[in-house]
Amino acid sequence: MTYRKTPDELLRILSRWPVTQHNRPHEPHRADPRAASAEGANGVSGVKEKSEVRQGPKPLRVWDKKIMDNGKPWALISEVGGETGYLEEVVGMLTEHFQIICHKELLQNPALHGPKIQALFNWKFLPVVEPALLALLPSLKVVVSGGMGTDHLDLPFINSLGVKVANTPGVVSDSTADLAMGLLLASARRILEGHQISVDPKTTSLPGWLMGVEVTGSTLGIIGMGEVGYKIAQRSKGFAMRILYHNRSKRCVEDEEAVGAVYCESLCDLLRRSDFVMIAVKLTRDTTGLIGHAELSLMKPTAILINISRGQVVDQDALVKALQSGTIRAAALDVTDPEPLPRDHPLLGLPNVLINPHIGINTYTTAGRMVEKMVENALAGVKGLPLSNEVKPPNC
């Protein structure tokens, strides 16, 4: 096994991490306690109150907490101190069961800290779980990644070290499906432009009309009918949408009938017939670049593309051209490649695109449920018990 980076090099790299959606400083508007109670009251799938993160974030001072060996297992988390935006409550839930240490601390004295660490909490994409980091953690037993996607982890390599991997399906799909509907509605009804015009009428010479696309009764094509895709279909039924879906395998008749979804074996057929095309597939070798120039050309010129999966599923250069040339009407993206996009990226200058910084799972309720799952899997991993959400490498 060859390790590409020394601890010193890693420390330099980690200290240069950009401020992204996962390590952003705290956002004051999220501190509204009403937001948390409304989520609890209306949660689609019955939220356990105790797992809900109720308060908005305060800048986290984990290292103000006295860290002493109290017999709990040690776990590594991403950087703290206003960079990751970890909510204090989240850290509270972790420290109930683990003694936690962050990367900077680890890398300042890898020989002292590395051997203690048995679990690694990987928040979406951070920390980067690469060989050089794993080399510092000889006692590591389990990596737990918050969210569904594990495309950022080298599963065969991590497994080859005898380290198990878990993710948190089930608890993040409602918030992701909610956001998908938000993007669909916002782009169809031009809600962002409406806001911009309302706060600054000079932003357009056409203040009055903002004509949009009717959502009710339109056709939604969902690519990827897994947990999230299906929850999007459930929500779309409430808008009386006709639902087509394309998936590796057909769902059972009961599932299809419950939401009125019709299987399209042919992706081309789905693209031709849909008013909205929703991408909800996992990122795999097969789905990388799934939507390129040829696929976009099949879509209706009035259609809107929504992507809540991974940026790499869409050929972004082809998407820019399709949006510029009117091949499709608009796009709404929670994900891009890379994240965030460089400031001069052509997508950012287009009037018919709506971009979010990958916030599919970012609600207080989901954060609470997700951390509970993460802790549950990490404790099982440390104790050598089966993980409830183990992710095995493909063909394993």
Ligand SMILES: O=C(O)C(=O)CO
């Ligand atoms: O669950 C995940 O992996 C997500 O990225 C949701 O946005």
